[in-house]
Amino acid sequence: MAVASAVAAVGLAALVAAPGAPGQTGEIPGTGSLHITLESTTSNEEGLRPGDRIEYTIRVRNSGEEELPEAQVVQYLPPTVRHVSGSGDAAVEERKITWTRSLAPGERASLRMTGEVTGFPEGARRPVTTACLRPAPGAVLAACSAESHRVQAVLPFGWALAGVLGFVAAAFGIAVLGRLLKRRNEAPRSEEPREHAPGEVPDLRTFPGRSNVLHMDVNR
The missing domain is CATH 1.20.5 (Single alpha-helices involved in coiled-coils or other helix-helix interfaces)
Structure with missing residues (x-):
């Protein structure tokens, strides 16, 4: 599927490098043991158009030894993608979907979300969707993953x-x-007239x- 672009890399760095994150991961339980991956599938692999839908699958894992009763998965949508449906009891804001759930030591979990392309992104052909995981509400984002897609101009x-x-x-x-x-x-x-003698x-x-x-x- 689509690979995160340079824009996604910059966005991930900005999210993870939130205030208090650098050098302080040891102060927040579970920060270094959280893992997340984001995958997506579409009906049009050549390029999306407004109205097309994207199926996102978010997989998380707690590799630590401590239970996290209020771990949060946060998915950020670009301006040209809207939330249609999702698994679990998620809190949906304008461009952010948040799931709050417990993660036991060694537990793996998966979430699904369906988005719809609403328009052509300005200045770029690849809108980026990012999903992050944190050990508790208000904590720093411990791990993030991103997906980008090409949208065809109409x-x-x-x-x-x-x-x-x-x-x-x-x-x-x-x-x-x-x-x-x-x-x-x-x-x-x-026909030219014939000369006669x-x-x-x-x-x-x-x-x-x-x-x-x-x-x-x-x-x-």
Whole structure:
């Protein structure tokens, strides 16, 4: 699936490096023993469009020896993805989903969330979703994981309509020009009048492109 981009890496660093986090992980029980992974699946692997949905799977693990009765999983959504549904009793805010649950020593757990793409991200084609785990409410984020996706730009309706009309007009013009050239090549060529010797009686004929003229031999 999609791999976290450089933007995601910067975001993770900012989240984990919250006030009190550097050098103080030992003061918060369970901080160094929490692990989290975020995976996602979509129906369109080539690129998402507004209206497409993303299925997120969050897996957490407590590798420590201490029980964490109020561990929290927090998922941050980009502005162009909205929450649709999720597993468990989650608290849903505008762009943040929070699960609070206990994690026994060595316990593993998984959570699921469905999001929907609502638009094209400004300045980037890869909106980033981040999920983090902390040992208790208000504690520093101990571990984070991120996923990014490519979103395909959608042409405005006016541009698409103009493109279709332009193609139709060009095809019509080519067809008309082809017919004109075909008629020109098939048109009969004018036959030049035949020269006759003095004293020869010419035939009565009509010269193309002129009025009917009766030619008579002036010597008769």
